[in-house]
Amino acid sequence: MHAKYYSLFLLVILASPLCFAFTPSTGIPMPIQHSSAAIADTTSFVRGPTVNLVTNESALIFWRTEGVTNATVWYGLNTSVIESVVNTTLDTDHRIQLTGLEIDSKYFYKVSSNNTESALYHFRTAPPDGEEFKMIVIGDNRPASISYIQPDEFKQLAQMIIDEAPHIVIMSGDYVLDVSADDSYNLAGWAAFTNISDSIGHYAPIYGALGNHDTGAKTGTLRLQYYFDAFEHYNEPSTYFSFDYAGTHFAIIDTEIQHYEGRITGDQYTWLVNDLESSDCSIKYVVGHRPMYPLSHIGDSIDSNPTERARLQQLFEDQNVTAYICGHDHLFDRLTVNGLVHLISGGGGAPPYDTFWGDAYYHYMRINSSYSHVNMSTIKLNGEIGYNYQLPYLGPLEIAIRVLGNGSTAQTGTLPEIYFSEEPSQIYYSWDLGVNQTELTGLPNINGQHSLDVYALDSDDVWTHERFVLTTVGATPTTTAPPPLVLDPLLIGGIAVAGIVVVVVVIVFRRRQVPLSG
Ligand SMILES: [Fe+2]
Structure with missing residues (x-):
């Protein structure tokens, strides 16, 4: 390949x-x-050498040459790199596994193909x-x-x-x-x-x-x-x-x-x-x-x-x-x-x-x-x-928000995604400093800036509060029909009482004007 x-x-x-x-x-x-x-130069390096798949006792050295060559890796715990692994099979892609390495150690290595050597490199197990x-x-x-x-x-x-x-x-x-x-x-x-x-x-x-x-x-x-x-x-x-x-x-x-x-x-x-x-x-x-x-x-x-x-x-x-x-x-x-x-x-x-x-x-x-x-x-x-x-994170519960378009502007009604760094035992949401709600509702249907306050209770019974400022766009203007005529019962009562009073006054007044008959 x-x-x-x-x-x-x-x-x-x-x-x-x-x-x-x-x-x-x-x-x-x-x-x-x-x-x-x-x-x-058929032995110049096209790729690498690179160190790969390193464990606490092994590593794979890879390199690629322009022409088919043999392959040797020289390696060691110091720059003299006296140990070697040789692959005499001629190829352009060379993969040589180093094993039996010491744990948590700095190794130096270089590779050679035919008689061309790479620079000296190093890696850690x-x-x-x-x-x-x-x-x-x-x-x-x-x-x-x-x-x-x-x-x-x-x-x-x-x-x-x-x-x-x-x-x-x-x-x-x-x-x-x-x-x-x-x-x-x-x-x-x-x-x-x-x-x-x-x-x-x-x-x-x-x-x-x-x-x-x-x-x-x-x-x-x-x-x-x-x-x-x-x-x-x-x-x-x-x-x-x-x-x-x-x-x-x-x-x-x-x-x-x-x-x-x-x-x-x-x-x-x-x-x-x-x-x-x-x-x-x-x-x-x-x-x-x-x-x-x-x-x-x-x-x-x-x-x-x-x-x-x-x-x-x-x-x-x-x-x-x-x-x-x-x-x-x-x-x-x-x-x-x-x-x-x-x-x-x-x-x-x-x-x-x-x-x-x-x-x-x-x-x-x-x-x-x-x-x-x-x-x-x-x-x-x-x-x-x-x-x-x-x-480990030792700070207070974190509250974060996601999903809104560019981060602050969203269509009205969009339901923000609120995330907590741990599962809260209680949550309250409040749009525009309104009533605290236990269910999050979407952005208000009024264009402009809105605040969303989120309160969350963590496992240590500590409340965290976060305020997000969001801007609503795309609010639909509400075309409201005229309100139905609803008469206030008190008003009706007042009118009735006033009417009775007027009737009584008129009757009394008219009786006083009628002459007494004999
Ligand atoms: Fe990508």
Whole structure:
């Protein structure tokens, strides 16, 4: 399979005056004029080397050469890398498994094909189950317009990630602009991506969910070979899979199954239920591309089928999933629903979304995860921390709102979705400081700003209050008929009494005017 792509890739390179190559010091691709001498070098590295599928005692080293070569990995606990594994079978794609590694240790490695050596790289084996490891999450790095030019922001973030020396890297999808019916176009786009992702992959294993931009769904054929080629994953060619790392469970799910986009259903849902139920890890992460509670792609995400979303939310709650990690919205957001943390991290390079909610800035997430705590931060392009959140969460119950169009404006009658970080024992809602109601009603049928006060009682008997200001548009003017004439009983009584008094007065007056007869 890989040899086929390789041949197509060569055609692209030969046909184009502009291509990319690694700079050994940073791994970040630099555009170069391709010389015929470089093409003639049959042992130059087309991909990698990258370290993949790392456990606490093993790792898979992958690289690709332009021509068929033998393959050797040199590795060790110091830079002298005296141990080696040799594969004498000639090939272009090289996968060598390292086993018997020491737990939680920094290993150095380099590869050689025929007599050409790579630079020296390093990675860490996993720590003991439950102990802290550093995970980087990055999503939506894709180009905005030209397929083979990855955003500068992604290149900068990639170098920052390398400097972080993470144990593992998670990518939440949308790596390329699109996948067309033109293989040369696709190869150029994916090569631009893997040139950068491999620069990270020199130092840490990468696991990537499939994004909507990464398939050829619009062409009628998914063309998943490029996605499979970009990553070394467990259980390929499945687009959903799981693995354990340091006693933590990861389930990577596919929100892009053809004709079921944005849905987790059918065989995949059955697999996910079994997968989560059979895991006894106390920390579980599920990673997919589309959010369950989007801020921008509303109706274009897992929210598009509310019943299935509720089923998924319930599954994750029942199976003690720690967080659902996704992208698709080019921003950052953290929402906790009944103890399940939802992280949208789509700031990897595609243009950030301008949104009323959520923080739209280029970033990646640094998550330090162990059985005792999870510390999650967003890291901006300038290195500053944009957001920080920790588990276990010890603060008050949180109340959040979702669903309204751009975040503040909605059609009259729209029922906002209110979410609580834990199940409240009592809830009250009040529109425009009116009467407290136990049932939430839709936006008032009057255009303009409205306030919605929400009060919730948590398990510690502490009330939390949140006020949301929303703007109603599209209110229908009420054409009211004249009110029916309704007479007030008091008025009727008063009129009757007054009438009687008048009659009595008239009679008395007239009697006084009549002369007495004899
Ligand atoms: Fe997307």
